Amino acid sequence: MAKKNNKKKKWIYGRHLVVRHTLGPFFRLYSRIRYGARVKRFKEEGKRQYLVLFNHQTAFDQFFVALSFRQHLYFIASEDIFSKGFLSRALRFLVAPIPIKKQTTDVRAIMNCMRVAKEGGSISLAPEGNRTYSGKTEYMSPSIAPLARKLGLPIALYHIKGGYGVQPRWADNVRKGRMDCYVSRVIEPEEYMSLTDDELFNLIKDELYVDEANADNRFYHKNSAEHLERVLYVCPECGLSSFESHGDTVECKKCGLKARYLPTTELEGIGTELPYRFVNDWYEAQSSYINSTDTTVLTDEPVWEDVSSFSEVIPYEKKRLISDECRVSLYGDRIVVRGEGGDETFPFAETSAVTVLGRNKVNIYYGDKIYQLKGEKSMNGIKYVHFFNRHRNIRKGDATSTFLGL
Helix, strand or coil: CCCCCCCCCCCCCHHHHHHHHHHHHHHHHHHHHHHCEEECCCCCCCCCCCEEEECCCCCCHHHHHHHCCCCCEEEEEEHHHHCCCHHHHHHHHHCCCEEECCCCCCHHHHHHHHHHHHCCCEEEECCCCCCCCCCECCCCCCCHHHHHHHHCCCEEEEEEECHHHHCCCCCCCCCECCEEEEEEEEECHHHHCCCCHHHHHHHHHHHHCCECCCCCCCCECCCCCCCHHHCCCEECCCEECCEEEECCEEEECCCCCEEEECCCCEEEECCCCCCCCEHHHHHHHHHHHHHCCCHHHCCCCCCEEEEEEEEEEECCCEEEEEEEEEEEEECCCEEEEEECCEEEEEEHHHEEEEEEECCCEEEEEECCEEEEEEECCCCCCHHHHHHHHHHHHHHCCCCCCCCCCC
């Protein structure tokens, strides 16, 4: 009988660098034409390995980062892209991203990062884990500091500016404007090894922070407000609500309040004075509204209902479609999915996490399974995340906590 080969396969292969250099010129041209991105080469790169950390603004960010480096970077990516069958297998073969489960302490991902570093590779990730909805850098997990210390690599901090104006997370279209993408600083191991985890985390967080809730630049598209309803669900006039957008305007479906989204990324009330200047102002007021509400009592009737597909995500393999179309009801303490195969109820008290992916996908981590809702284009996924985390904060006896999961 042949002996079993216990030798672990390599993570890094020469083909990864070939793919990077073959496709690099195309992606550089595409980035300039499509996104208006000025991607600056990292001339001081040398032949060293790096841990590259970047702020997250567009769906194309990893390409901007990669184009600044001559070497191939191994990006940490959410498990969602590893559940797409053939496409996932092709990505693994061509560029070998490192999978991670969102909203969990993924030991496997940490071990894979150490494995890549040991084989001589450079690793890249966005510590936010989520693209910004508001223009400001989102919450970062403090776990990035101990990971950086374990890897012991120089930390290259990468700034992406203008991305929120060019392609807000809530939008489908790309606006005409300018982006700048570059390495802003390198923190050497001998510098950060003398810092505590808290000090290193605060240094990373401060260096990567970007606030694009300003009127410094112009970004043009005739449908500039399209799909703002993906981020807004609290009206300053009537509270919890739903919105719809057309062209450069967004309107509350309950009271009719209207606002226009300007090329400066500012908001302008139509027929009324709007209390918010930027989407970020509205976003923060919305979060404050939820954090001052006892959502746990909203249990008799659905607060919102959406139409969505319903799937089970089998991590690193595929998605199993359960229902092509179902009605999703959000309550203050649960999510109920009603489809052809019957009803599924996800009590928040028994759910480990609710996350939003991309523009309108929601993952529900329930028991040892992951379920995914993929709604209509106008579906707002943030409200599911916010309601879940508000419920968890109250249930933990920490009703003053302001963190709502993003």
